[in-house]
Amino acid sequence: MDYFLSEEQVMIRDLARQIAEEKIVPVRAELDETGEFPWDIMKVLAQSDLFGLFIPEEYGGLGKGCLELSIAVEELSRACLGVSTTFAANALGTYPLLLFGTDEQKKKYLPDIAAGKRLVAFGLTEANAGSDAGGTQTTARLEGNEYIINGTKQWITNGGEAEVYTIIAITDRSKGPRGASAFVVEKGTPGFTFGKKENKMGIRASATTELIFDNCRIPRDNIIGKEGMGFVVAMKTLDSSRTGVGAQGVGVAQGAFEEAVKFAKQRVQFGHPVITFQAVQHMLADMATSIEASRALVYAVARFIDSGAKDVSKESAMSKLFATDVAMKVTTDAVQVMGGSGYMKEYPVEKMMRDAKILQIYEGTNQIQRNVIGQALIKEFTKKK
Amino acid sequence: MKIIVCIKQVPDTAEVRINPETNTLIRDGVPSIINPYDMHAIEAGLHIKEKAGGNVTVITMGPPQAETALREAISMGVDSAVLLTDRAFAGSDTWATAYTLAKAIEYLGADIILCGKQAIDGDTAQVGPEIAEFLDIPHISYIRKIDEIKDNKIVVQRLMDDGYDVIESSFPVLLTVVKELNVPRLPSIKGKMAAKKAVIQKMNAADIKADENCLGLKGSPTQVRNIFAPEVKKDRIMLEGTTEEKVTALVNELMRLKCL
Numbered sequence: 339m340d341y342f343l344s345e346e347q348v349m350i351r352d353l354a355r356q357i358a359e360e361k362i363v364p365v366r367a368e369l370d371e372t373g374e375f376p377w378d379i380m381k382v383l384a385q386s387d388l389f390g391l392f393i394p395e396e397y398g399g400l401g402k403g404c405l406e407l408s409i410a411v412e413e414l415s416r417a418c419l420g421v422s423t424t425f426a427a428n429a430l431g432t433y434p435l436l437l438f439g440t441d442e443q444k445k446k447y448l449p450d451i452a453a454g455k456r457l458v459a460f461g462l463t464e465a466n467a468g469s470d471a472g473g474t475q476t477t478a479r480l481e482g483n484e485y486i487i488n489g490t491k492q493w494i495t496n497g498g499e500a501e502v503y504t505i506i507a508i509t510d511r512s513k514g515p516r517g518a519s520a521f522v523v524e525k526g527t528p529g530f531t532f533g534k535k536e537n538k539m540g541i542r543a544s545a546t547t548e549l550i551f552d553n554c555r556i557p558r559d560n561i562i563g564k565e566g567m568g569f570v571v572a573m574k575t576l577d578s579s580r581t582g583v584g585a586q587g588v589g590v591a592q593g594a595f596e597e598a599v600k601f602a603k604q605r606v607q608f609g610h611p612v613i614t615f616q617a618v619q620h621m622l623a624d625m626a627t628s629i630e631a632s633r634a635l636v637y638a639v640a641r642f643i644d645s646g647a648k649d650v651s652k653e654s655a656m657s658k659l660f661a662t663d664v665a666m667k668v669t670t671d672a673v674q675v676m677g678g679s680g681y682m683k684e685y686p687v688e689k690m691m692r693d694a695k696i697l698q699i700y701e702g703t704n705q706i707q708r709n710v711i712g713q714a715l716i717k718e719f720t721k722k723k
Numbered sequence: 724m725k726i727i728v729c730i731k732q733v734p735d736t737a738e739v740r741i742n743p744e745t746n747t748l749i750r751d752g753v754p755s756i757i758n759p760y761d762m763h764a765i766e767a768g769l770h771i772k773e774k775a776g777g778n779v780t781v782i783t784m785g786p787p788q789a790e791t792a793l794r795e796a797i798s799m800g801v802d803s804a805v806l807l808t809d810r811a812f813a814g815s816d817t818w819a820t821a822y823t824l825a826k827a828i829e830y831l832g833a834d835i836i837l838c839g840k841q842a843i844d845g846d847t848a849q850v851g852p853e854i855a856e857f858l859d860i861p862h863i864s865y866i867r868k869i870d871e872i873k874d875n876k877i878v879v880q881r882l883m884d885d886g887y888d889v890i891e892s893s894f895p896v897l898l899t900v901v902k903e904l905n906v907p908r909l910p911s912i913k914g915k916m917a918a919k920k921a922v923i924q925k926m927n928a929a930d931i932k933a934d935e936n937c938l939g940l941k942g943s944p945t946q947v948r949n950i951f952a953p954e955v956k957k958d959r960i961m962l963e964g965t966t967e968e969k970v971t972a973l974v975n976e977l978m979r980l981k982c983l
Binding site for chain 1: 908909910911912913914915916
């Protein structure tokens with residue numbers, strides 16, 4: 339369907355697609371098998387300016403918005419979610435600086451991020467804090483002109499590979515959720531190390547590790563926003579990034595769907611290609627329809643965010659929820675359409691199905707997304723009375 | 724460092740079809756691309772610029788449509804582009820093409836001239852070295868690696884059938900490159916935006932002060948009389964088995980044909 343993209347948006351889509359097809363598709367199975375971090379592909383993305391998409395021009399980026407980022411993420415996800423997760427998590431980690439950073443912080447970090455010279459990671463989740471961000475145990479204590487950070491972050495995408503980390507830590511436990519603050523910590527800071535690299539079901543090309551802070555001292559100026567704003571920073575960051583996860587869902591579903599159609603046209607049973615059978619056609623029809631619906635929603639929400647809308651929690655949660663549930667359903671059905679072949683590693687759909695599962699879990703489980711939407715509905719309908 | 728890369732727009736097809744009546748390539752419906760070997764020459768130009776500084780100009784001789792190829796080169800990061808276009812250039816063979824390109828390069832000036840080893844449509848591999856001869860400068864063909872680049876010299880490896888030669892040259896020099904040299908980069912978004920806006924410098928025969936008797940069909944010492952696909956002979960026999968069996972079968976067959 340024509341989404342009336344601008345000439346530049348089409349340019350971005352075509353370039354991301356070219357990278358996906360020429361550089362990612364040929365290596366995705368191997369990356370999945372070995373779990374090797376896709377540095378070669380990151381270099382290509384950097385050279386193509388894609389890391390700078392959503393960063394303002396004054397900091398060396400292209401000054402584009404959520405829609406352009408979503409378009410690029412969708413195309414990369416069509417080839418490999420492991421690679422697109424690495425790329426999208428970089429944006430996730432950058433948002434705190436972009437949304438709440440001081441001009442000095444932006445000048446210091448954004449140009450390198452835009453150029454793809456330094457990769458970023460976002461650290462919120464801990465052993466006892468995931469969906470419940472209030473359970474955060476990592477602390478930051480001010481001593482003179484330094485904060486001293488202690489604690490462990492868990493399941494951090496781009497952990498170990500990124501140079502810059504934006505993290506949430508408690509500065510005043512007595513204040514509850516208002517006692518958290520956001521910080522930027524650089525790799526190599528004494529007292530900051532990485533735990534084991536996780537062995538995952540899917541998105542295996544992406545790196546996931548613990549971040550361990552043991553009396554890690556950072557300059558006082560490394561706080562993002564003010565003390566006590568940590569959860570606001572985290573929530574606004576997630577509001578901005580969730581549509582990107584929706585775009586990942588659209589992309590992986592599209593990739594799996596295309597494989598399924600290609601296969602159904604070739605595979606002959608009972609003397610006919612299986613695509614001629616109504617049972618298969620109906621599955622493909624449902625897949626195509628739900629992908630188009632989720633793409634339409636993701637693009638619409640992205641445009642809404644780019645319009646400068648203030649409160650986008652509900653809409654961004656909807657785009658993440660719907661598009662990633664569709665992704666799980668479509669990738670599972672793609673395996674089903676392809677039968678035994680779909681289950682084998684010779685074809686990419688089993689990987690896509692394994693990869694898709696994370697989309698329903700990370701950056702807020704889809705149950706949490708429903709909570710966000712539910713709370714927004716309560717607020718909306720209370721106001722109207 | 725002033726770097727000029729010569730490129731050619733070619734039809735994107737491994738199976739070039741020929742119109743049997745006119746003996747020319749059928750270009751209808753076949754998308755045009757930059758000759759793949761020239762992509763490696765562009766990458767080499769950008770690489771040298773990144774190492775040694777300077778600027779990269781891409782140049783092509785062709786019809787106005789060849790502008791697309793030049794814009795694609797700009798999207799990869801090339802600084803400027805020149806299109807040599809003139810009705811007088813039409814029908815050039817390799818000699819006239821090389822003469823024309825050499826006149827343009829003479830006019831523009833260059834320290835390093837890069838070409839792909841050959842074009843995938845004509846496959847002659849003549850134009851690069853011929854340009855160097857017209858300019859009376861050294862050339863090194865089939866470059867597979869650039870070992871060293873300094874202000875006054877370049878050291879490269881030339882691919883040979885049985886290994887490679889290491890060759891040092893002063894400037895100006897013309898290099899033709901093979902695909903082993905590098906992996907051509909993809910375009911960047913900033914590059915694509917620049918390519919859209921870029922002004923392509925157009926030059927004709929008068930601009931480059933060319934002798935019109937050396938141009939186009941008239942200036943071409945060679946003329947195409949006939950193009951044809953080699954006949955495929957189907958009466959071939961593949962001999963199989965151990966070496967001894969194959970030799971016995973071969974001898975028997977040669978005796979049957981009264982060759983022995």
